[in-house]
Amino acid sequence: MAKTVLITGCSSGFGLASARLFGERGWNVVATMRDTAKAAHLESTDTTLVTRLDVEDHYSIDLAIAAGIERFGVIDALVNNAGYGLFAIFEGVSRQAIQRQFDVNLFGMMDVTRAILPHFRKNRAGTIVNMSSGAGVFAAPMASAYSASKFAVEGFSEALSYELAALGIRVKLIEPGGAPSTGFVTRSGTEGSVVPIDADYYPFLEHISQIYGGMAGGADPDAIQKVAAAVFEAATDGLDRLRYVPTEDVRPLLDARRQTSEEQYEAVVRGLFSSPDPAKPAHRSIFT
Known part of the structure; x- marks a missing residue:
């Protein structure tokens, strides 16, 4: 029998690409999103169920999981992909905006996971693939709220993997870099544009915008396809491997974080984001 995956955030980007890839590989797909009117590139078929799931709406979570089980009999994998980025100067960000960042990126992921765990426990099988980020391993200016939420996703996923291992349930993390073509960057910019900025930050903002x-x-031009492939690999390889890095653009900072001393790592990051030396070019990148 074909296996079944439930994926959140399938209206675009990594979620849409993952839904398509699983379908191409013979899986049944429960493709979920907040607004099914945005499912222009997906349609319900014998092997694909497009249905509403808003990670901030507990009722919609329960309904989507129940609909997937009713249609396909069993759900074998969950891909927690839904999320967005709030990029702004922290001082100007309201508590409400930060709360919503965590509601979507962390608490919503937790709620979907909690809702499906009884089904996985009953079957003594299941794989949970959580979308993290390079920014969940290293932190960067303007990304304090986003990085905080993704750092939390990392800790939650690792701890959960130990809790569930004896029940036959695996937990995986995907740590991608940037993917401008997903629409994520556009949404992130919109979120940040409404945040008030004090003039004291203007010189820093001019510099960091160049960086x-x-x-x-x-950014990796093939990031969407590579991330979808990593999601599929994580869901199907049967390994007790926790982390997957699908794109090379974040590798320098990931390696600095994980393979060097704290002092060396901080030197790399401060060197990347510190105020520019007038004698050096203004544009710098970890990719060159």
Whole structure:
């Protein structure tokens, strides 16, 4: 029998690409999103169920899981992909905006996971694939709320993997870099644009915009396909492996974080984001 995956955030980007890839590989797919009117690139078929799931709405979570089980009999894997990024100067970000960042990126992921665990426990099988980020391993300016939420996803997923191992349930983390073509960057920019900024930050913002401009230019053009492939690998390889890094653009900082001393890591990051030396070019990037 074909296996079944439930994926959140399938209206675009990594979620949409993952839904398509699982379908191409013979899986049944429960493709979920907040607004099914945005499912222009997906439609319900004999092997694909497009249905509503808003990670901030507990009722919709329960309904989507029940609908998937009713249609396909069993759900074998969950991909917690839904999320967005709030990128802004922290001082200007309201508590409400930060709360929503965590509600979507962390608490919503936890709620979907909690809701499906009884089904996985009953079957003594299941794989949970959580979408993290390079920014969940290293931190960067303007990403304090986003990094905090993804750092939490990392800790939650690792701890959960130990809790569930004896029940035959695996937990995996995907740590991608940037992917400008997903629409994530556009949404992130919109979120940040409404945050008030004090003039004291203007010199820093001018500098950091140049840094991030260089990074965007070095983002992996095939990131969407590579992330989808990593999600599929994590869900199907049967290994007790926790972390997957699908794109090379974040590898330098991931290696600095995990393979060097704290002092060396901090030197790399401070060197990347510190105020520019007038004698050096303004644009710098970890990708070149």
